[in-house]
Amino acid sequence: MxxxxxxxxxxxxxxxxxxxxxxxxxxxxxxxxxxxxxxxxxxxxxxxxxxxxxxxxxxxxxxxxxxxxxxxxxxxxxxxxxxxxxxxxxxxxxxxxxxxxxxxxxxxxxxxxxxxxxxxxxxxxxxxxxxxxxxxxxxxxxxxxxxxxxxxxxxxFVDAAKKASNDNNSSPDLTHIIEVKDGDQLPVLCRQIYGSSKYYLAVAKLNKLSSIFDMQPGQRLIFPPLDK
The missing domain is CATH 2.40.30 (Elongation Factor Tu (Ef-tu); domain 3)
Structure with a gap:
């Protein structure tokens, strides 16, 4: 009481x-x-x-x-x-x-x-x-x-941009490696990592995806550094 x-x-x-x-x-x-x-x-x-x-x-x-x-x-x-x-x-x-x-x-x-x-x-x-x-x-x-x-x-869940920042904070010469979560979309991931979605076709080609929708949860995708 x-x-x-x-x-x-x-x-x-x-x-x-x-x-x-x-x-x-x-x-x-x-x-x-x-x-x-x-x-x-x-x-x-x-x-x-x-x-x-x-x-x-x-x-x-x-x-x-x-x-x-x-x-x-x-x-x-x-x-x-x-x-x-x-x-x-x-x-x-x-x-x-x-x-x-x-x-x-x-x-x-x-x-x-x-x-x-x-x-x-x-x-x-x-x-x-x-x-x-x-x-x-x-x-x-x-x-x-x-x-x-x-x-x-x-x-x-950690949003891809934050995870990429945490993973590569001390290694600027390393690419981002993102584990696909259910519902992830390649253009959205590109926008979060690069600040623009326009790189999604290049990322799809690098990862040998048959299309931008050819992603499975748990799959790891490589997002290389942009050319300077």
């Missing part, structure tokens, strides 16, 4: 925010607030190991980056329409709204939304959906789900 003159601490709900840009800039009204906060959040880092790098001279070397990691986050939560907890009238509709926000392609950017996970003042994770598993657990007599468990996993 709060002491006299003190207000009770406000319960903060974990919120999933959706953005239409990899800089997560501007405000968004696309949000999903968890009805029941998760009991656990798993935050992990996977070492990427050695990467090939290209010198301006054309020589390929092995660039050892022992401190480079891929960041992951996962958590599970309950959606409940049994009436025990307020905030959900229909589980199936709630899950559809969540799927539309996190997994379905946003027609304006031709890729699923970029996601920001917020919980109070401490947790602020930016990423993209890696996987989502939905388990319907309890059903009404007519077969409608009234309780579901959602397991969500996200890949940490």
């Amino acid at each position: 709060a002491s006299s003159g003190q207000s009770a601490t406000k319960l903060e709900k974990l919120t999933i925010e959706a953005y239409d840009n990899p800089q997560f800039s501007g405000t968004t009204d696309k949000k999903y607030e968890l009805q029941i906060n998760p009991k656990e959040i798993h935050h992990s880092y996977e070492q990427l190991g050695q990467q090939p790098a290209l010198l301006a001279t054309g020589k390929v070397i092995t660039d050892v980056k022992p401190n480079e990691y891929a960041e992951r986050m996962s958590f599970e939560f309950i959606v409940d329409a049994t009436g025990v907890v307020e905030g959900c009238d229909d589980v199936y509709t709630d899950i559809q709204n969540l799927t539309m926000l996190t997994a379905e392609v946003n027609g304006q950017i031709h890729t699923p939304n970029y996601l920001k996970i917020r919980w109070g003042k401490k947790l602020n994770f930016t990423g993209t959906l890696a996987q989502m598993k939905i388990s319907y657990m309890t059903f009404a007599p007519d077969g409608s789900p009234v309780r579901a468990k959602v397991v969500m996993g996200l890949n940490g």
